[in-house]
Amino acid sequence: MxxxxxxxxxxxxxxxxxxxxxxxxxxxxxxxxxxxxxxxxxxxxxxxxxxxxxxxxxxxxxxxxxxxxxxxxxFKGLGGYHAVMRKFLKEASVILGREVRIQDIADPEVRSVASKMAFCAASAGNHGRGVAAAVQMLGATVYIYLPEQTKSEYVEAITKYGALVRKFPGSYDQTLVAINADAKKNDWFLISDISFIENDEVTSWVMQGxxxxxxxxxxxxxxxxxxxxxxxxxxxxxxxxxxxxxxxxxxxxxxxxxxxxxxxxxxxxxxxxxxxxxxxxxxxxxxxxxxxxxxxxxxxxxxxxxxxxxxxxxxxxxxxxxxxxxxxxxxxxxxxxxxxxxxxxxxxxxxxxxxxxxxxxxxxxxxxxxxxxxxxxx
Ligand SMILES: Cc1ncc(COP(=O)(O)O)c(C=O)c1O
Structure with missing residues (x-):
């Protein structure tokens, strides 16, 4: 059954x-x-x-x-965009010492903060595309890790948004291991659609989208x-x-x-x-x-x-x-x-x-x- x-x-x-x-x-x-x-x-x-x-x-x-x-x-862009923007606004508010709202993302001072930031995500294809599209709107840098066998259509769709793509042998789950390690090492903001710990703020933002x-x-x-x-x-x-x-x-x-x-x-x-x-x-x-x-x-x-x-x-x-x-x-x-x-x-x-x-x-x-x-x- x-x-x-x-x-x-x-x-x-x-x-x-x-x-x-x-x-x-x-x-x-x-x-x-x-x-x-x-x-x-x-x-x-x-x-x-x-x-x-x-x-x-x-x-x-x-x-x-x-x-x-x-x-x-x-549908994946809903979660990727929502989480990228929430994370960005939270960090930018700390850096600028004032509340930065979603309406403010075109403000030159806010864009200058974004230009120094890097985001990243592991993806089977669609989550990476949503995250890359959102990060491009901010003018920040984004790294997307994909399984080796990801179809070229997905890879092209992600690189179209200016993302830096790396492929890994094995499954999506193996890209998760690599992205977690590299995010920590390089201080990239990880936008993950899977949570491994309770109260994972970023994954909740993804799901809320x-x-x-x-x-x-x-x-x-x-x-x-x-x-x-x-x-x-x-x-x-x-x-x-x-x-x-x-x-x-x-x-x-x-x-x-x-x-x-x-x-x-x-x-x-x-x-x-x-x-x-x-x-x-x-x-x-x-x-x-x-x-x-x-x-x-x-x-x-x-x-x-x-x-x-x-x-x-x-x-x-x-x-x-x-x-x-x-x-x-x-x-x-x-x-x-x-x-x-x-x-x-x-x-x-x-x-x-x-x-x-x-x-x-x-x-x-x-x-x-x-x-x-x-x-x-x-
Ligand atoms: C087209 C499509 N359908 C369904 C899903 C499943 O979503 P979740 O991984 O949140 O269960 C995904 C995840 O990437 C997807 O791209």
């Missing part, structure tokens, strides 16, 4: 008070203020696929299409979804959205399913083991942005409390679901997605095909399911 229910001892307990603050309404509103200063700030579409919903025999299927987010092809996705989707939707399927790498996206849903809806929270590739299901395996685990690399996956071997601590803390089910998907299931977006039914529009971008939908389609999973998750004609196309086709 490739689906497990959450049996963690913290399941359905209250989320931490600190997380309520980090991912509640005030945090959403603050993130909007920051993001509205982004050069390419936009609200992405929420698309209702009624043809596909009918085929899957559910009431409604909503796709939040993050492909065009901030002009960088994925993602709150815009659901904030917008809930404003765009005519009904509150009954289910959400969220794909996970280190779980930052899933953790932020799950906390947000729990804070908004409490006991009436939509049913949350976390979806991962079978070869890199670090959250699934951790839930199964009852503790956070670093897993070994399994089968290779085309869902390269989800190819992560350990969950972020912040995501783990939230998902043990809020994730209802955890699912592994394989390559052929993913291919089939991706094709559904490319060849729409009835009046449904085409949604251009990638293997990583369509993985949440793959989880839904898989559950529908398996009677046992379908009824365990409670999917039927009354269900309104939300999935996120996290990335445009590449």
């Amino acid at each position: 490739m689906l497990i229910h959450n049996k963690h001892e913290h399941y359905r307990t209250e989320i931490d008070l600190a997380d309520e603050k980090l991912f509640g309404q005030k945090a959403e509103e603050d993130a909007v203020v920051f993001l509205s200063h982004h050069d390419h700030y936009n609200v992405t579409p929420l698309i209702s696929l009624s043809g596909l919903a009918e085929k899957l025999q559910i009431g409604r299927l909503l796709v939040k299409d993050e492909g065009a987010r901030l002009g960088i092809g994925s 993602y709150l815009l996705i659901l904030k917008e989707a809930l404003e765009q939707s005519v009904q509150v979804p009954t289910h959400i399927f969220i794909q996970a790498g280190v779980g930052g996206l899933a953790g932020a959205l799950a906390a947000q849903l729990r804070i908004r809806y409490g006991k009436n929270c939509p049913y949350i399913v976390i979806v991962e590739p079978v070869g890199a299901a670090c959250i699934y395996d951790s839930i199964e083991a009852g503790e956070l685990k670093k897993i070994r690399h399994g089968l290779p996956t085309a869902m390269s942005m989800l190819d992560c071997l350990q969950p972020s601590l912040a995501a783990w803390r939230i998902l043990t409390r809020t994730g209802d089910s955890f699912m592994k998907i394989n390559e052929s299931e993913n291919k089939e679901a991706l094709a559904l977006l490319g060849k729409p039914l009835g009046n449904d529009p085409v949604i251009k997605s990638s293997e990583s971008g369509s993985a949440g939908l793959t989880g839904l389609v898989k559950a529908i095909h398996h009677e046992q999973m379908r009824s365990a998750i409670g999917l039927d004609l009354n269900s309104c399911v939300l999935v996120i196309n996290t990335e445009q086709a590449n």
Whole structure:
């Protein structure tokens, strides 16, 4: 079985008070203020696929299409930009001895501070692109570390923003080790989308950027979804959205399913083991942005409390679901997605095909399911 229910001892307990603050309404509103200063700030579409919903025999299927987010092809720019700006403003305020606000980043004195700073990030591709784009807006220096096998499209997209790119043999997790060491050695500001310690300010800022996705989707939707399927790498996206849903809806929270590739299901395996685990690399996956071997601590803390089910998907299931977006039914529009971008939908389609999973998750004609196309086709 490739689906497990959450049996963690913290399941359905209250989320931490600190997380309520980090991912509640005030945090959403603050993130909007920051993001509205982004050069390419936009609200992405929420698309209702009624043809596909009918085929899957559910009431409604909503796709939040993050492909065009901030002009960088994925949702990741939300977190990268938010964290870079927060970190910069905090440091610049100390250096200049006065409060520096997001409205002040074009001020020559502030730009002069930025020009002497260096930021860095490890990435499977998209996080690096978001961080590089944000740092370029400040006029600072940025180093991005990528796994050796990162596709050239991602590398080019990152270097386009003036980033200095280094590639490392092995997985994303190995680039994390290298960037942590080099950030300390060189006094670079590390913008990490995975946390290894409690109260990691920067990773929380990254996750807060993602709150815009659901904030917008809930404003765009005519009904509150009954289910959400969220794909996970280190779980930052899933953790932020799950906390947000729990804070908004409490006991009436939509049913949350976390979806991962079978070869890199670090959250699934951790839930199964009852503790956070670093897993070994399994089968290779085309869902390269989800190819992560350990969950972020912040995501783990939230998902043990809020994730209802955890699912592994394989390559052929993913291919089939991706094709559904490319060849729409009835009046449904085409949604251009990638293997990583369509993985949440793959989880839904898989559950529908398996009677046992379908009824365990409670999917039927009354269900309104939300999935996120996290990335445009590449
Ligand atoms: C396209 C895409 N989808 C999903 C994810 C998963 O996000 P997270 O690592 O926060 O779980 C990523 C992460 O980089 C991504 O790039």
